[in-house]
Amino acid sequence: MSAADQEPDRAGIGAVYARRLLEAVGYPSITVELAAEHPALSAARCGLMALTGPADGAPLPCPAPLAACADGALAALAALAPMGALDGLRGANLLTERAAIAGHVRAGSVSPGGSCHLLQTADGAIALSLTRDDDWELLPAWLRDGSDIGAGNWGALAANVRGRTMQALVEDGRELGLAVCPMAPPSSRPVPWVQRVAGRGYSGAAALPRRAPRVVDLSSLWAGPLCSHLLQRCGADVVKVESLSRPDGARRGPPAFFDLLNAGKRSVALDFSTAQGRRQLQALLARADIVIEASRPRALRQLGIDAEAMVQAHPALSWISINGYGRAEPMAQWIAYGDDAGVAAGLSRMMFEVFGQRVIVGDAIADPLTGLHAALAAWAGFRQGGAGLLSIALTDVVRHCIAADLVAGTSLRERTQVWRQRVDEAQSLLRAGEVAVAVPQARVAEGAAAMLGADTDAVLRDWGVAC
Amino acid sequence: MANTALKAGGRFKSAVSDVQIMVIKAPAGEHALGCGGVPMLGGSETAPEGVQMDAADSGETLIGKRYVNEDESLELLCTKGGKGTLSLNGTALEVKQAKQLPSSD
Numbered sequence: 001m002s003a004a005d006q007e008p009d010r011a012g013i014g015a016v017y018a019r020r021l022l023e024a025v026g027y028p029s030i031t032v033e034l035a036a037e038h039p040a041l042s043a044a045r046c047g048l049m050a051l052t053g054p055a056d057g058a059p060l061p062c063p064a065p066l067a068a069c070a071d072g073a074l075a076a077l078a079a080l081a082p083m084g085a086l087d088g089l090r091g092a093n094l095l096t097e098r099a100a101i102a103g104h105v106r107a108g109s110v111s112p113g114g115s116c117h118l119l120q121t122a123d124g125a126i127a128l129s130l131t132r133d134d135d136w137e138l139l140p141a142w143l144r145d146g147s148d149i150g151a152g153n154w155g156a157l158a159a160n161v162r163g164r165t166m167q168a169l170v171e172d173g174r175e176l177g178l179a180v181c182p183m184a185p186p187s188s189r190p191v192p193w194v195q196r197v198a199g200r201g202y203s204g205a206a207a208l209p210r211r212a213p214r215v216v217d218l219s220s221l222w223a224g225p226l227c228s229h230l231l232q233r234c235g236a237d238v239v240k241v242e243s244l245s246r247p248d249g250a251r252r253g254p255p256a257f258f259d260l261l262n263a264g265k266r267s268v269a270l271d272f273s274t275a276q277g278r279r280q281l282q283a284l285l286a287r288a289d290i291v292i293e294a295s296r297p298r299a300l301r302q303l304g305i306d307a308e309a310m311v312q313a314h315p316a317l318s319w320i321s322i323n324g325y326g327r328a329e330p331m332a333q334w335i336a337y338g339d340d341a342g343v344a345a346g347l348s349r350m351m352f353e354v355f356g357q358r359v360i361v362g363d364a365i366a367d368p369l370t371g372l373h374a375a376l377a378a379w380a381g382f383r384q385g386g387a388g389l390l391s392i393a394l395t396d397v398v399r400h401c402i403a404a405d406l407v408a409g410t411s412l413r414e415r416t417q418v419w420r421q422r423v424d425e426a427q428s429l430l431r432a433g434e435v436a437v438a439v440p441q442a443r444v445a446e447g448a449a450a451m452l453g454a455d456t457d458a459v460l461r462d463w464g465v466a467c
Numbered sequence: 468m469a470n471t472a473l474k475a476g477g478r479f480k481s482a483v484s485d486v487q488i489m490v491i492k493a494p495a496g497e498h499a500l501g502c503g504g505v506p507m508l509g510g511s512e513t514a515p516e517g518v519q520m521d522a523a524d525s526g527e528t529l530i531g532k533r534y535v536n537e538d539e540s541l542e543l544l545c546t547k548g549g550k551g552t553l554s555l556n557g558t559a560l561e562v563k564q565a566k567q568l569p570s571s572d
Contacts, residue, residue: 102571113571131569141491141544144476172476175546176489177531220568249568298531333531337572364572 010405011036013065017072017404021373022079024194025380025387026202034075039065039405040419041426046070046092047440049423051099052351052361054108059437061423062361063350063416064186066369067092069401073372074230080379081234089233091372096440098222099363101257104440109358110154116339118183118348118358119158124166125183125358127343128157128173138176142169179324179335183358186346186402193400194377197327199311199319199388207385212237213289214463215378217265220248222338222364223394224294224322225261226371227378231290234379238265239459240450241284243272247452259445268460269453278304283465285310289386290378294322297332311388318381319389320374326393336394338364345398354416363440366394373397470497471509473541479507482514485549486528491542498541502528503551526552526559533563 018032043049046067053060074091098104104112111117116129130136136151143149143164149156161169166182173180196202215238217228225240225248232238240262242248247269250258268284271277282305285291291310293300300307311317321327324336325344336344339360343349347361374392381387427436460467473493480487481502488500488507500507504521508514528534530548535541536555542563543553553560 115569115572129572131572132566134566138491140475141489142476144474176491176544221572246565246568249570252570296531302529302531339572367572 011038013039013405014042014068014072014075017065017069017401018076018079020404021073021076021193021376024192024202025377026204026384027080027380028204030079032075032079034071037068037071038419038422039068040422041436042067042071042092044423044426044437046090047096047100047438048092048362048365049437050439051096051104051106051112051363053106053359054357055106059106060351060355060357060359061416061419062347063354063412063419064347064361064402065405066362066365066398066401067095069404070095070369070372073369073376077230077234077372077376077379080376080383085234086230093441094226094372095362095365095368097260097368097442098257100440100442101254101260104363107360109360111339111360112363113339116337116343116360117154117158118343118360119161120358121161121164121166121169125348126161126166126169127181127183127340127348127360129179129337129340131179131337135178138178142173142176142178174334177335179337179340181336181340181344183343183348183352184346185349186406187399190403191396191399193373193392193397195326195391196387197321197389197391198308199317200315200386201390202380202387203384205384208383209289209385213382214287215239215290215292216241216284216288218291218293218295219322220294221250222261222367223370223374224292225250226368227320227322227374228265228292229261230371230375231378232264236290239268239284239455240265241268241270241281242452244269244277244453245271245273251452255448256442256445259447259449260443262449263445263447265450266455266459267450267453268456270456272303280460280465281305284459284463286314287463287465289316289318289382291317291319292322292374292378293320296323297321297327307389311386314386315388316386318378318387320378321389321391322370322374323391323393325395327391336366338367338394341366341394342398344395346402347398350402350412354413366398369401370394370397470499472497473500477509478546479509480547481549481551482506482508482518483520484551485547486545486551486553487547488528488534488543488553489546491533491544492540493542494540499556501554501557504554520551524552526550528553529562534560535563536560539563
């Protein structure tokens with residue numbers, strides 16, 4: 001059967017995906033409402049396609065149903081959320097909001113944000129994200145040749161790694177804490193997007209407490225904050241907890257984006273270097289219904305926090321551990337950001353097979369996809385009276401989306417051809433001035449995010465924690 | 468161990484505990500790297516027989532942390548945690564302040 005023959009079913013893939021997600025979190029038979037739309041049109045409509053492809057050429061369609069899966073994940077959450085809580089949101093549009101605000105555009109083998117590059121090595125391509133100027137100081141130790149590559153000199157770095165082997169670069173880089181991965185093919189086996197690590201998991205039991213859930217969000221940047229933003233839309237009381245000395249770096253990014261994700265959350269800032277600060281953190285976590293964090297397990301253990309022990313002691317807790325590659329060793333030590341996680345999951349390799357070009361798909365694509373999935377995992381756990389410690393890996397989420405529509409034996413190139421035709425047809429039906437391949441759009445924040453620590457005393461008091 | 472030239476990317480292990488480190492940056496010249504008061508081992512070196520941790524050293528070296536000397540000309544990354552304080556030429560190293568979180572990925 002050719003890819004074209006399967007086309008009639010494609011428009012329903014978002015709804016199919018939503019039902020699959022709900023089944024994984026204990027709701028095998030729940031109604032999902034989602035308008036049918038071909039996945040290529042979803043990607044074009046939301047701006048994802050515009051963010052993919054060479055800087056000096058036309059946008060390229062990615063033959064993975066990422067936008068449809070984002071719509072499906074939001075529809076799944078909406079099926080469990082209070083009526084109307086998520087009205088006006090579209091999952092796919094959440095994939096491109098940051099690019100719209102920050103002005104990011106497609107840049108071929110470089111991520112729209114600029115910090116992730118695909119680099120050619122002697123035996124394959126790797127993705128490397130260097131998100132801070134400080135990260136460049138690790139390069140002499142990584143490359144072990146004493147050559148001095150100045151911060152930001154990607155050209156010199158690309159030339160340096162060209163003769164080296166991929167495996168050594170990836171292994172050494174991971175040991176140093178660099179976000180580096182091979183440009184891997186997609187997984188041929190199905191991958192779960194959420195894994196129970198400890199506690200009772202999804203029982204499917206209806207145990208919805210009468211009050212809104214308390215959420216403690218320790219995460220930063222995009223995936224975790226988007227997750228708690230969606231929970232807030234569902235009615236949760238969200239407290240954003242940050243380290244006084246190391247607050248969420250996104251506070252230094254575009255204010256419109258930080259406000260969009262964080263407006264309405266209360267801000268608590270604690271000094272994790274003191275025993276009192278760590279005690280207060282412990283106390284907040286013990287009083288939460290949902291915890292969102294994206295730290296490596298050892299980083300929390302060094303603060304005296306043991307997620308496994310917390311969910312055993314508090315069975316009503318749903319603890320969402322967002323990570324790059326899961327919590328098993330050695331992967332628990334590996335760093336991933338949104339762009340390189342998409343590469344590790346197979347997106348860039350798929351594009352290479354179809355177009356023969358090294359291309360990053362979307363803007364930190366794994367971040368918003370993971371935020372959407374994590375919100376569903378958290379809300380489902382809360383509704384069931386606590387689901388324990390749940391691991392959601394950026395790479396697994398993207399793999400899961402790819403696998404939603406990866407049919408063995410069909411040619412990616414043929415499928416992409418059909419998908420591109422669908423976009424061209426849609427364009428031909430539009431009036432002058434209308435475009436099927438839209439540029440990213442962002443919502444406007446509902447107010448400004450709280451200043452760092454603005455609500456520390458109030459939250460500690462409300463939640464009965466000693467100041 | 469005689470003093471050794473330290474190079475970025477060089478790896479050393481403790482002679483008296485599980486600690487392993489990677490050199491991130493190092494000052495020129497030859498230096499003595501220690502853990503638990505005992506010289507650390509490079510490459511294929513093995514611990515001398517009967518060597519013991521300094522009984523007065525109750526310190527611990529933590530995985531993932533960076534350690535620096537006073538002027539930060541030396542920086543080590545702990546790749547495996549364990550007992551013992553890291554030292555350069557007999558002076559204890561300090562934990563480096565964690566880097567700021569990135570503003571964007």
